[in-house]
Amino acid sequence: MSKKTKHEPHEEHADExxxxPYADLLTLLLALFIVMYAMSATDNKKFEEMSQAFNTALSTGNGVLNFNSAMPSDKNMDKGKKDSEENIVNSADKQKQKNQLAKQEQEDLEKLKKQLDQYIHNNGLTNLLNTKLNQSQLTITISDNALFASGSALVKPESKQLALAISNMLQQFPTYNVVVSGHTDNMPISNSEYASNWDLSSDRALHFMKILLQNTNLDPVKFTSIANGEYHPIASNATEAGRAKNRRVEVSILRKYTDAADQTSVKTK
Known part of the structure; x- marks a missing residue:
């Protein structure tokens, strides 16, 4: 009788x-290390291209996978580089043109100042007129004694020639804006014609400007008259000499390029 083989009971297998998930985790870690290694080995240019691709995707709402490649094409890169270079060239050209115009403006104003100073010297007016060129304007300062009787805004007949001479010099430079401003001292006005120094300074500036504009070669659009009254003194009102300096009319030729004085040295007197 055959002997029955005795089977051992099956051993329990461990849960595997x-x-x-462990294999998946190892795969992910491996992929991460590969990406990190690739990034560390990527040169700066490629890194910038990748950064641009992500920026474009985030800003436009397009996913990176919507592009044919993660990097912008060489064609797009070349176009962007070309546009950038053109912008730099255009900016440099504009700055160069501005510098040339500023230089020309400086030469114009220095020429006009020289002419005015020569006229003042030749006519013995050094005590009544002076000029000053700074970073914002060329200013001709005229004492009220050279133009008006006390308390009056009517230009003296013998002083009209001065206004006409100035207008003839201004017509050489017709593109500049000109401001004619009236100033007084702080002594209260005491006549029936003017209620305040505001009124007197306003009329003086306006009357002088009208004589300048008798020269039909000047464009009235470029001219403005303003009243400053007693509120912009250039000397102390405590003395008669100071008050005499404050009573004045100023003709200011305004710069169009306020940094023009940086191009060349500015002469002031």
Missing amino acids: SWLL
Whole structure:
């Protein structure tokens, strides 16, 4: 009688389901290390291209996968580089043109100042007129004694020639804006014609400007008259000499390029 083989009971196998997530985790870690290595080995240009691709995707709402490649094409890169270079060239050209115009403006104003100073010297008016060129304007300062009787805004007949001479010099430079401003001292006005120094300074500036504009070669659009009254003194009102300096009319030729004085040295007197 055959002997029955005795079977050993089956051994219980350990649960191996944890191997699947573990393998997935190892795969992800491997992929991460590969990406990190690739990034560390990428040169700066490629890194910038990748950065631009992500920026474009984030700003336009397009995913990176919507592009044919993660990097902008060489064609797009070349176009962007060309546009950038053109912008730099255009900016440099504009700055160069501005510098040339500023230089020309400086030469114009220095020429006009020289002419005015020569006229003042030739006519013995050094005590009544002076000029000053700074970073914002060329200013001709005229004492009220050279133009008006006390308390009056009517230009003296013998002083009209001065206004006409100035207008003839201004017509050489017709593109500049000109401001004619009236100033007084702080002594209260005491006549029936003017209620305040505001009124007197306003009329003086306006009357002098009208004589300048008798020269039909000047464009009235470029001219403005303003009243400053007693509020912009250039000397102390405590003395008669100071008050005499404050009573004045100023003709200011305004710069169009306020940094023009940086191009060349500015002469002031």
